[in-house]
Amino acid sequence: MYANSREVNSVQSGPHDKLAELVLRHRDHPFRKPYAPWNSEAFEAAMQAWGGKLPLLLDSGCGVGWSSLQLARQYPDHFVIGVDQSEDRLQRGKPGEMPENLLFVRADVVDFWRLLVEAKVTLARHYILYPNPWPKIGHLARRWHGHPVFPAVPTLGGVLECRSNWRVYVEELAQALQLLCGKTGTVEEWVVSGEPLTAFERKYRDSGQSLYRLVVDLEAA
Numbered sequence: 001m002y003a004n005s006r007e008v009n010s011v012q013s014g015p016h017d018k019l020a021e022l023v024l025r026h027r028d029h030p031f032r033k034p035y036a037p038w039n040s041e042a043f044e045a046a047m048q049a050w051g052g053k054l055p056l057l058l059d060s061g062c063g064v065g066w067s068s069l070q071l072a073r074q075y076p077d078h079f080v081i082g083v084d085q086s087e088d089r090l091q092r093g094k095p096g097e098m099p100e101n102l103l104f105v106r107a108d109v110v111d112f113w114r115l116l117v118e119a120k121v122t123l124a125r126h127y128i129l130y131p132n133p134w135p136k137i138g139h140l141a142r143r144w145h146g147h148p149v150f151p152a153v154p155t156l157g158g159v160l161e162c163r164s165n166w167r168v169y170v171e172e173l174a175q176a177l178q179l180l181c182g183k184t185g186t187v188e189e190w191v192v193s194g195e196p197l198t199a200f201e202r203k204y205r206d207s208g209q210s211l212y213r214l215v216v217d218l219e220a221a
């Protein structure tokens with residue numbers, strides 16, 4: 001059955017009490033894991049395809065890429081990179097024609113984000129849509145804001161938008177960004193009107209779940 005996705009079930013009802021400690025530790029001890037060659041190659045190819053002229057919009061963890069397609073049509077004056085580590089998801093059929101300002105890239109964002117920072121590339125817009133919530137209390141370090149790469153995200157700048165079916169996730173993300181760069185975003189319930197932006201958004205909406213989003217302008221972070 002399709003529209004039977006269950007709401008996130010967690011003993012955590014608010015931001016994790018170890019969030020600040022973890023985020024600040026990652027800020028103070030930069031993540032130095034070497035880049036995997038396939039990510040460096042994907043990054044170089046992406047930078048060539050972009051060419052540096054148009055403002056850059058990154059759709060991180062784009063999955064099957066519906067959001068990247070819609071965003072490329074919505075922002076024709078931006079260059080959109082939809083990045084996901086799953087070749088299988090990226091390869092799945094896409095509705096309509098492929099816009100010229102869109103590129104799909106298979107890469108691990110743990111390397112891709114750091115490579116962007118190292119190359120001093122900044123974003124105009126950054127979407128992190130329905131990331132895996134990792135709702136168990138012991139899973140904090142698997143959520144993006146609990147990952148050692150996270151300090152790269154505010155450095156990338158731009159208007160960051162994260163959507164989730166778990167309010168705690170976007171609240172934690174907002175707190176982590178506030179700690180790292182002092183930017184206060186807006187956390188709100190997100191009511192989908194019209195076409196859902198992603199496959200997960202459609203599934204959650206059709207299952208009657210509440211959705212949440214954080215929007216924060218990191219421009220000067």
Ligand SMILES: C[S@@+](CC[C@H](N)C(=O)[O-])C[C@H]1O[C@@H](n2cnc3c(N)ncnc32)[C@H](O)[C@@H]1O
Binds near residue numbers: 089128199201
């Ligand atoms: C829950 S899905 C959401 C997909 C899409 N944004 C949507 O809303 O339909 C999370 C996506 O993040 C991708 N992902 C997870 N970790 C990643 C990483 N380190 N680098 C790139 N993609 C990653 C997964 O492959 C998956 O497609």
